[in-house]
Amino acid sequence: MYLCKGICKKFKAKRPSVDKSRYKLGQKRCNACAIFLNYNDARCPCCGCKLRTNPRSTKLRRSLLIQKESIKKKSHSNLSAYSSEIWFHVDNTLKI
Numbered sequence: 001m002y003l004c005k006g007i008c009k010k011f012k013a014k015r016p017s018v019d020k021s022r023y024k025l026g027q028k029r030c031n032a033c034a035i036f037l038n039y040n041d042a043r044c045p046c047c048g049c050k051l052r053t054n055p056r057s058t059k060l061r062r063s064l065l066i067q068k069e070s071i072k073k074k075s076h077s078n079l080s081a082y083s084s085e086i087w088f089h090v091d092n093t094l095k096i
């Protein structure tokens with residue numbers, strides 16, 4: 001468990017005045033502290049949680065969902081061991 005100790009507030013990144021991506025400005029996101037940081041390390045100085053440096057690709061997530069849907073449709077008529085293996089993989093990937 002990563003716990004916020006309040007140290008991250010010292011590194012708190014300002015909200016960009018223009019509508020720019022915070023990640024493009026070099027700000028990093030700590031999920032545990034729920035804060036954007038101006039910090040030059042891969043881990044949060046506060047809780048030690050790994051910092052996110054780019055937006056989680058929602059595209060990838062979506063394409064996986066589409067893949068899952070198409071597999072679901074296919075498996076109605078033809079449930080092979082191969083497709084159930086992908087099912088398992090997609091399920092696991094989405095949980096992360």
Ligand SMILES: [Zn+2]
Pocket residue numbers: 003004005006007008009032033046047
């Ligand atoms: Zn914190």
Ligand SMILES: [Zn+2]
Pocket residue numbers: 004008030031032033034044045046047048049
């Ligand atoms: Zn943190």
